[in-house]
Amino acid sequence: MRIASYNVNGIGARLPRLLEWLEETQTDIVCLQELKAPDERFPEAELKALGYNAVWHGQKSWNGVAILARGLDIHLTRKGLPNDPDDSHSRYIEAAVGGIIVGGLYLPNGNPVPGPKFDYKIAWFEALLDHAKTLFATEQPVVLAGDWNVIPTASKDDVFSASRMADDALMQPESRACFARLNHAGWTDAIRAIHPHGQIYTFWDYTMNAWARDAGFRIDHLMLSPPAADRLVDAGVDRDYRGREKASDHAPTWIKIR
Template identity: 70%
Template sequence: MKIATFNINGIKARLPRLLEWLDETQPDVACLQEIKTSDETFPEADIRAAGYGAIWHGQKGFNGVAILARGADPVERRRGLPDDPDPSHSRYLEADVNGVTVASIYLPNGNPQPGPKFDYKLAWMDQLRLHAAGLFASERDVVLAGDYNVIPTDLKDDIFSARAMADDALAQPESRAAFRSLLAQGWTDAIRAIHPSGPIYTFWDYQAGAWARDAGFRIDHLLLSPSAADRLADAGVDRATRGKEKASDHAPTWIMLR
């Protein structure tokens, strides 16, 4: 079972790239972020024509998450976090697909920091941690997939230049501490479980020739519950997708479960 996370950066603008990627890689589940479209304008017909059922939690022009399932309809469990600090933002969607509980997560960016946007990021992460604790305790096969907007470390494994990102909300000690607190519940960082060392980036900015220079960092993560981690066979990043014309600034990141 192949499960992927992909910040599409506007599903209508990137629809040809999305459909191309679905056809080429055929993930069983695709968790999308930043669909940037309302519920009414989500391209359901195109997605179904590609062989995928879908649920989505849209927001016009901003945010928005979706879960696609190949040859199946995801069974929605929850949209939005309990006690979400700002429920007007569409950032969380959870569903059951073929015996696995998957969540599509678009965590707040938090810039500029310090300030209210950074405070919101940390408050949202705290609510995610509380909800994740309940999912963890359920002993289900759970995959928390998404754009976490957190670079886990200053190592070259995770970031091209710690100095360049030193003032960014994605690399602040508080952001990283919140991410570590989530992992400390017992979740497995799937990419690092399969690739314990070496640079693995999932995002390259559109500015300053970041893609050409491989000036990227790792912010798209798939966290696995113990029973899901026991099934982990492989994980990776579809880098080539980022290099295509009119691509998202993120690359799809995926796991394979036995």
């Protein structure tokens, strides 16, 4: 089973690229972020035509998350986090699909630092960590997949230039400490479980010729509970899709599990 996270950066503008990727990769379960569309503008019919069932949590102009399942029943279990510090933002959705609990998330960016947006980022992360404990305790296979807006390390394996990103919310010690707490609690960073070393990026900004210079970083992650990690067989990034016309600034990030 192939499971992916894909920040589409506007599902209306990027729908041709999304449908193209779905047709070419036949990914079984997909977590989407940054729909930037209200619920009524979600392209349910177009996705259904490719064999995908879907649940979604939209928002006009900003945020928005969805879970797609190819030829599988999908049972919505949650929209929004318990104790969400601002439930007007559509940032979390959860479903049971294919014998797995899938949590799709879009963690706040947090810039500028310091300030209320960064405080919100950390508060939202704390709410996610609390909910992750609940999911972990079920002892079920769980995948938390999405745009985490956190660069886990200062290594060139994860970021093109730690010094240039040093003041960004994605690289702050508090952001990285929250992410590290998931690892310490027993969640597995799927990409690094399969590829412990080597440069792997998932995002390249539209500015400063970032894609051509490969000035990217890794912020899209799939975190696995132990029963899911035990079934992990492969992981990677479909980075070539970032180079296509009118592409998202993120590339799809995926795992394969038994």
